Each structure stands twice: as C-alpha cells, then as structure tokens.
Amino acid sequence: MRTTSAAILAENAGRRGRTYWLLARGFAEAPSRAFFGELIASLGPVNTAEALGGETANLADAVQAALGEDVASDELAIEFTRLFGGISESYGSVPPFESVVRTGHWGGDCVLAVTSSYADADIVPPLPEASPVDHLAAELRFLAIACQREAEAWEEGNIRSAMDCVAREREFLDQHVLCWVPKYCQSTERVAATPFYKALLTLTPRACLLDREDIDAIQESVPAFSTDV
Template structure:
C-alpha cells in the first residue's frame, strides 16, 4: 500500500498518500459523529453534498462498493435538493427519521448504543458501557452530558475515533512515529473490541425500516467504512514498521523546521476545520470533553 522512495526526508508520493488517508478517515469519523449526534439541518445537507465529503469518501470508494454507492447517492442528493421547496421537505423527512432512530419516538425501532446489542439482556448500562468509558478515560475524555447520554452511543464512539484519528494526523506531521503507532494501535483495539462488535447488528436493524430517507444508507456506509478502516490501520502500521521506522525515523516532514510541506487546504486540515465548525441541534448532548489527566 505504501513504500518509501530514495527521497529520504522529502515528502514522497507514498508519504503524501498516507497523509491523505489519515486525513480522510479523520474527516469521515467526525462526519459520522455529527450525523448521529445532532439533528439534520440545511447546513448538514450542504456538507453531505459538498466537495469535502465527496473527496473523503473518494479515498475509500475504489475499494468498497457500499462507500462508492454512498458517494454517488450524496452527489445525486445534492443535485435533487437544489430546489428550495424540495430541500425543506426532505430535511423534514430526515428529521422524522432521525427522531425515530436516535430518540425512539414514537416507537423505539432500534437502539443506537453498543450495550443493547452485546449485554445479552438488551441493557443500556452494562460492563460493555463501562469498558467504553474506561477506554475514553485512557485518553482523557468523557461524555459531556453523562449520564444523560450513554458512553457507548454511536455518536460518542464516532467522536472518540475522530479525536484519535486527528491526533494521529498531528503525530504524522511531526513524524512522531512512536506516538503514531500508539494511536493506531489504540484505534485498532477500539474497533475490534467495540465498533466491529455491534455496528453490523445496529446497521442490520436500521435496514429493516420502511421508506429509508437518509440515515439507513449512511449507517450502512459507516459499517462498511469501519470494516475497511480496520484493514487500513493494519496497512499503515505495517508500512511504518517495514519502511518508515527504518529509513526516516527522525526526519522532519517538510524541511529542517519540521513544518508540513503542504497547505492546510491541500492536506485536509481545512476540510476538518470546516466540518468541526458545523453545529447541529442537540449535538452538545453527544460530545466528548477533556478531563483532567
């Protein structure tokens, strides 16, 4: 997947490819956090149909049919919602769908929390919930509104992966390979122990809903992305072990001052910052906040 050229400390094509993947995965985890943590708005629809989202999905779409279909679905949706009346009607339908999935109103059809699928008795608080909380504590974050929102809500788990993914980008830019490996290993373990252990079941239940509008398609894409990202983490870790750690351990990313050789727009940080600024109704109920180390 990656390899080092003889360019040594220079930004090689392989390094650039790795950086784009790290950026795209951080963007998508943040997008899924916003999607499942806050109610839909016109601004969210603009983000879904925008170039930042299309480019992030495009990094992975060539390797996964579900992600490719989602990219096409969102691009068509953007064109279809050019008409203001149609757009407002669609946002209303998405709002109803969001409430049904994430608030369980008027009837709980699915539950967006890990413990429900893994506790054995459909409990919303179990050892699984506590294990997720312990994982958060290791990285000095906790839910902002605990106990109002369970630790293992899908929005919070996406937020956690987004935090670690962005930290991994920063470690890469600093060429702090030891920290990068630690972060990649943590994300791989969280995916194995938690995300991959329940999101497929959640997605399967959501797909049973009649007249899907937006969220069933995106939850299916989340399932596909998490699975693909897990393999991606393996590939990056292997590349680091076999190539970078041996040939480029101490080299700065873009020169002797250690600054990146690309702009924030080109390296994906600009897209992340734009997405980070998106505020949705009730998103504050599904966010992680720093704790005292």
C-alpha cells in the same frame, strides 16, 4: 512491504478522521438544510470507482434530493427521532447505544469498558445532547479524534506516538465498534424509510470495516518505530 511516507500517512489519517466525524454527525444531529449543505461540501466530488464510492454516491444523491424538497427536512427530522430516539422497537429501532445492542440493556461492563477506553486515550468525545458515552456518534467521534492525533504525530515525525494511536484505533474497533455497529446498522437500515438514512446506515459499517483494513496495512507498512518513514 515498502514503507509509506509520513506525509502520506498523515494525509490518510486526516482523511479517516474526517470520515468518522462526518458519519458521527449523521447520528448526532437532526437534519437541516445547513447540515446538508455542509455535508455536500465535505463529501466533495465522488469517484464511484474508489472504495466506498458507490455508497458515498448514494448518500450524496440522497442529500441533493433532500435539498431540493421543501418538506424533506421535516420528514427527515421525524425519521431521525424514529430511528435513533429509542422511542420503541415497534416504532423505530433500538437506540444507538453499544450496551443496549450488545446486552439488551444500557450500562454495565460494556459502558465501563467504553469509558475506560476514552480515559486511557485521554479523549473526551463530544456526546450528542442527553446521550450516554456509548452512543454511536460518541464512539465515531472518539475514532475521529484518535485519527487526528495520529495525523499530527506523523506530521511531527513522532512515529512512536503515531503508531500508538493506530494501535488504539485498532483496539477500539475490535473491542467495541465492530462488535455492534454492523449489526445495529443492518437492522436499522431495514426499517429506515428515507434514502438518506438508508444510505447513512449502509455506508457507516462499511467505512468502519474498510478503516480496519487500512489499519492492518499501516501496521504492515511501517516497521516498528522505524526512522525510515
């Protein structure tokens, strides 16, 4: 397959990292008008013909609707707590923690494996307040930081470092994120009552799956430690 230029790879890695960071904010921050304003600015013009264009447009429409309603922020703050606060399954959903979704309880080998992944990458993702290391937002932020490091490596012409980042991203998606996030988002979307959180919970797993496909394409298009990119 024809190699892809380092400039394009850097741009793509930066875009992927920004997407992960943006999604993480939705699971980490109670909604506010300031947050929604920043979200709209980050989303920019949406092309529904592109991959995830429809899902992104739904999220943007929900944000615009919330900005136009005076009570929307309060209602969404309640919804945020109900869905992600781990109050009870009967009230909302299980908390967005990998170990809880995969094993039914927090902690154990799952948390140790996540912690080890962070340490091996020398990445300490910011955690939502009073939240554990396997919180969904923390795992998305880990990927965001890894993508940013990948982008910087491409910009510096350090192909080995960039491809190491790509391999790390792939491993974390395969061993962690894709093992629980699609299941969690699907079940939580069913109990979500607001268009914003329904859109967020629909977009997030699809973005992760698309990124996994992008990683395959990167590894196919860049010969091992080639000097021709």
